[in-house]
Amino acid sequence: xxxxxxxxxxxxxxxxxxxxxxxxxxxxxxxNSSLSVTLDQDHLRSTTTSRADSSFKKDTLxxxxxxxxxxxxxxxxxxxxxxxxxxxxxVEDKDSDAPKLSTFPVHISSFNNxxxxxxxxxxxxxxxxxxxxxxxxxxxxxxxxxxxxxxxQGSGSACRSxxxxxxxxxxxxxxxxxxxxAIQIAPxxxxxxxxxxxxxxxxxxxxxxxxxxxxxxxxxxxxLQHRIKxxxxxxxxxxxxxxxxxxxxxxxxxxxxxxxxxxxxxLDTEPPIFYMNDVSKAIIALVVEYNRVAxxxxxxxxxxxxxxxxxxxxxxxxxxxxxxxxxxxxxxxxQKEAFKDVFGIFGVQGVQGAVVDGFNxxxxxxxxxxxxxGLIHTKVGDGPRVLGxxxxxxxxDGIPKTLA
Amino acid sequence: xxxxxxxxxxxxxxxxxxxxxxxxxxxxxxxNSSLSVTLDQDHLRSTTTSRADSSFKKDTLxxxxxxxxxxxxxxxxxxxxxxxxxxxxxVEDKDSDAPKLSTFPVHISSFNNxxxxxxxxxxxxxxxxxxxxxxxxxxxxxxxxxxxxxxxQGSGSACRSxxxxxxxxxxxxxxxxxxxxAIQIAPxxxxxxxxxxxxxxxxxxxxxxxxxxxxxxxxxxxxLQHRIKxxxxxxxxxxxxxxxxxxxxxxxxxxxxxxxxxxxxxLDTEPPIFYMNDVSKAIIALVVEYNRVAxxxxxxxxxxxxxxxxxxxxxxxxxxxxxxxxxxxxxxxxQKEAFKDVFGIFGVQGVQGAVVDGFNxxxxxxxxxxxxxGLIHTKVGDGPRVLGxxxxxxxxDGIPKTLA
Numbered sequence: 130x131x132x133x134x135x136x137x138x139x140x141x142x143x144x145x146x147x148x149x150x151x152x153x154x155x156x157x158x159x160x161n162s163s164l165s166v167t168l169d170q171d172h173l174r175s176t177t178t179s180r181a182d183s184s185f186k187k188d189t190l191x192x193x194x195x196x197x198x199x200x201x202x203x204x205x206x207x208x209x210x211x212x213x214x215x216x217x218x219x220v221e222d223k224d225s226d227a228p229k230l231s232t233f234p235v236h237i238s239s240f241n242n243x244x245x246x247x248x249x250x251x252x253x254x255x256x257x258x259x260x261x262x263x264x265x266x267x268x269x270x271x272x273x274x275x276x277x278x279x280x281x282q283g284s285g286s287a288c289r290s291x292x293x294x295x296x297x298x299x300x301x302x303x304x305x306x307x308x309x310x311a312i313q314i315a316p317x318x319x320x321x322x323x324x325x326x327x328x329x330x331x332x333x334x335x336x337x338x339x340x341x342x343x344x345x346x347x348x349x350x351x352x353l354q355h356r357i358k359x360x361x362x363x364x365x366x367x368x369x370x371x372x373x374x375x376x377x378x379x380x381x382x383x384x385x386x387x388x389x390x391x392x393x394x395x396l397d398t399e400p401p402i403f404y405m406n407d408v409s410k411a412i413i414a415l416v417v418e419y420n421r422v423a424x425x426x427x428x429x430x431x432x433x434x435x436x437x438x439x440x441x442x443x444x445x446x447x448x449x450x451x452x453x454x455x456x457x458x459x460x461x462x463x464q465k466e467a468f469k470d471v472f473g474i475f476g477v478q479g480v481q482g483a484v485v486d487g488f489n490x491x492x493x494x495x496x497x498x499x500x501x502x503g504l505i506h507t508k509v510g511d512g513p514r515v516l517g518x519x520x521x522x523x524x525x526d527g528i529p530k531t532l533a
Numbered sequence: 534x535x536x537x538x539x540x541x542x543x544x545x546x547x548x549x550x551x552x553x554x555x556x557x558x559x560x561x562x563x564x565n566s567s568l569s570v571t572l573d574q575d576h577l578r579s580t581t582t583s584r585a586d587s588s589f590k591k592d593t594l595x596x597x598x599x600x601x602x603x604x605x606x607x608x609x610x611x612x613x614x615x616x617x618x619x620x621x622x623x624v625e626d627k628d629s630d631a632p633k634l635s636t637f638p639v640h641i642s643s644f645n646n647x648x649x650x651x652x653x654x655x656x657x658x659x660x661x662x663x664x665x666x667x668x669x670x671x672x673x674x675x676x677x678x679x680x681x682x683x684x685x686q687g688s689g690s691a692c693r694s695x696x697x698x699x700x701x702x703x704x705x706x707x708x709x710x711x712x713x714x715a716i717q718i719a720p721x722x723x724x725x726x727x728x729x730x731x732x733x734x735x736x737x738x739x740x741x742x743x744x745x746x747x748x749x750x751x752x753x754x755x756x757l758q759h760r761i762k763x764x765x766x767x768x769x770x771x772x773x774x775x776x777x778x779x780x781x782x783x784x785x786x787x788x789x790x791x792x793x794x795x796x797x798x799x800l801d802t803e804p805p806i807f808y809m810n811d812v813s814k815a816i817i818a819l820v821v822e823y824n825r826v827a828x829x830x831x832x833x834x835x836x837x838x839x840x841x842x843x844x845x846x847x848x849x850x851x852x853x854x855x856x857x858x859x860x861x862x863x864x865x866x867x868q869k870e871a872f873k874d875v876f877g878i879f880g881v882q883g884v885q886g887a888v889v890d891g892f893n894x895x896x897x898x899x900x901x902x903x904x905x906x907g908l909i910h911t912k913v914g915d916g917p918r919v920l921g922x923x924x925x926x927x928x929x930d931g932i933p934k935t936l937a
Contacts, residue, residue, distance in 0.1 A: 352797060355759035382803075389805045393756060393797040399786075400821040401793045407811045417804040 133230055134180040135265035136521045139257035139513040141173045142289045143443045145384040146364055147391035150347045156306040157285045161361040164297045165289045169510030175254035177239040177262040178522040185234035192239050194531045208283045216267040238522035238529040248441050256283030257290030261513035277311035293317045293511035295372045317509045320375050324448045327505040330408045330440035337402045339438040349399040377447055381433030388435040404438050408500045411493040412442040415457055418492040422485055456483040461493055462501035471506055537634055538584040539669035540925045543661035543917040545577045546693045547847045549788040550768055551795035554751045560710040561689045565765040568701045569693045573914030579658035581643040581666040582926040589638035596643050598935045612687045620671040642926035642933040652845050660687030661694030665917035681715035697721045697915035699776045721913045724779045728852045731909040734812045734844040741806045743842040753803040781851055785837030792839040808842050812904045815897040816846040819861055822896040826889055860887040865897055866905035875910055
């Protein structure tokens with residue numbers, strides 16, 4: 130008997146123009162377009178195996194080895210239902226020989242290779258991996274933009290993880306959402322030089338979830354509407370042009386300004402929402418000073434910070450600056466564990482904290498070990514990958530191998 | 534020989550609608566109107582003695598006993614020159630018997646009764662005391678709004694300290710600034726019940742000065758213009774109405790929203806400006822939770838936080854709630870020194886930390902002693918006071934008594 134199974138992995142993405150606010154909370158239609166860099170799956174990824182089998186009792190999902198309830202009418206159920214619908218309409222209705230996989234329950238096992246404690250949102254890579262895995266299983270004749278329509282309904286920012294490189298999520302105007310999907314502005318090969326240093330910041334308070342937080346902003350922030358109408362459209366155009374021209378200076382300035390503005394409208398919310406803490410702010414101060422020195426020397430900035438709905442910093446920079454930036458961060462934020470030097474920048478002697486010539490060391494005070502819990506060095510990467518069966522997460526019996 | 538001398542004191546004010554941004558940096562004309570509560574001089578004040586004497590060599594200023602340079606063309610020199618001009622035009626030119634004080638050098642001694650380390654801006658009370666002192670010395674036939682035009686050129690927010698109670702600074706539209714002055718919305722007697730708890734927050738980094746910070750915001754924040762044009766005018770009207778109606782719920786909500794929006798536009802600045810730190814944010818979380826419980830019980834909030842260009846919180850509340858709020862703050866921010874119970878709320882046993890019934894204690898973590906360095910309890914107060922010669926800060930020789 131045939132086994133219908135597919136395994137894919139999908140990447141994390143970190144936005145430069147931030148998504149914050151929905152115009153439709155059920156369909157997950159945003160109030161503004163957004164743009165992100167897809168990060169390399171060699172370092173951070175979600176991997177999902179899907180299998181359709183008529184003998185399965187019901188659709189079942191395991192996340193990191195734990196069975197999760199698929200809530201009726203919930204986001205997960207919506208994604209699975211949409212994919213089954215496309216299987217039927219685009220495959221089975223057109224080819225009577227095609228197995229009726231849309232009628233079979235699916236078993237889905239998904240794994241993130243980064244710990245939840247890292248504070249990295251796994252919903253984007255998770256839903257992208259889920260959608261690409263089932264779409265592969267179903268042999269859907271859909272491009273990534275079409276699949277992004279489905280991933281979007283799982284988690285808005287997941288739609289951008291259907292592409293590698295530099296990706297826009299067009300907000301669209303339709304009430305039904307058919308024009309609210311991801312497009313690739315440029316593949317990673319166009320500008321492969323953009324690296325990212327993720328500073329995992331310790332946080333002892335639970336922040337406001339982005340789902341509830343963004344809707345509070347929509348309902349109460351007087352500034353959000355101005356951002357949506359008068360700021361984001363121009364920034365989307367300008368940063369897309371900067372990406373096409375590989376103009377890091379412009380890319381970085383827009384990225385930093387938009388991170389700040391996202392946190393500004395969060396603060397303009399009733400009651401106010403704070404995602405950055407004193408450690409986050411100190412990292413900003415370091416990047417600002419690092420850029421000040423760079424501008425004095427070359428007229429251009431060398432790094433861009435950005436913060437999502439949490440205290441972690443992501444610092445984008447061309448590869449040539451990564452060494453300086455890691456040395457800078459380590460000087461102010463001593464690390465418990467050795468830097469994982471995946472690109473072989475530092476050699477055997479490891480990282481020593483240091484600042485560049487002309488850097489004003491008084492812009493921040495050194496923190497204790499643990500304020501920045503860890504550093505992850507990665508770069509722009511590709512879109513979802515179809516993996517071989519040897520990487521499948523489901524065993525022959527259709528349950529996760531880790532549970533077998 | 535006659536001695537021409539006057540001593541006045543002037544109060545601190547804390548804005549509910551924030552002043553942030555100048556349309557004219559020399560004349561100190563603001564980009565938006567603002568509104569503040571004048572605090573009681575029984576607790577916080579600047580006191581200034583001015584003396585005019587033909588035997589003095591030059592205009593001389595002592596601030597807290599230290600001689601300060603009066604810079605040519607600077608703000609201090611502008612205020613003194615304006616007052617001399619008014620003396621000549623309004624008094625000496627009209628009454629030939631009036632002594633020609635405008636031609637005499639002045640000695641000015643000013644004292645703040647609160648330490649600089651408290652992080653309270655002393656420029657508002659300081660310039661208000663200076664202007665009211667010299668205006669008294671010169672017997673100027675000017676009302677407080679007219680004097681506020683001069684104080685404004687010393688320090689923008691000083692213009693509001695020329696009145697007690699609830700005070701608006703009308704932005705004005707004239708290029709010369711003659712319609713940019715303070716007016717009283719209501720005297721303290723109209724709504725004497727508004728108390729203020731100042732939480733002096735420890736801060737180990739020097740923040741951006743408000744003078745340079747606000748101009749960076751004017752130059753770089755896309756959100757500021759929206760705030761100026763579309764948010765502040767309505768809030769000025771609404772909070773003025775709330776004050777006239779003694780509607781604390783509305784007053785508090787606008788005050789908190791405007792504090793948040795001021796910090797939001799500071800964050801929307803390039804590079805971003807942060808005045809609040811993790812302690813400030815924890816105090817906000819406590820007030821938000823305290824209000825949540827109050828709204829559940831009564832439908833109305835009981836406290837309003839507001840933050841100026843620094844991490845200190847000022848919490849406005851009707852007197853009946855002060856006890857609960859002090860207990861709340863002290864529970865999370867243990868104090869080194871006993872609470873200075875100037876209104877006799879707690880009796881001999883002093884303050885014990887406590888939360889109200891239904892309060893979710895998990896909204897913040899308790900901090901160490903010193904995170905909030907001190908608490909100052911005060912209330913809405915009156916405008917500048919003319920003091921007797923027994924309180925003069927200058928001795929018979931015309932130099933500060935403390936130096937004699």
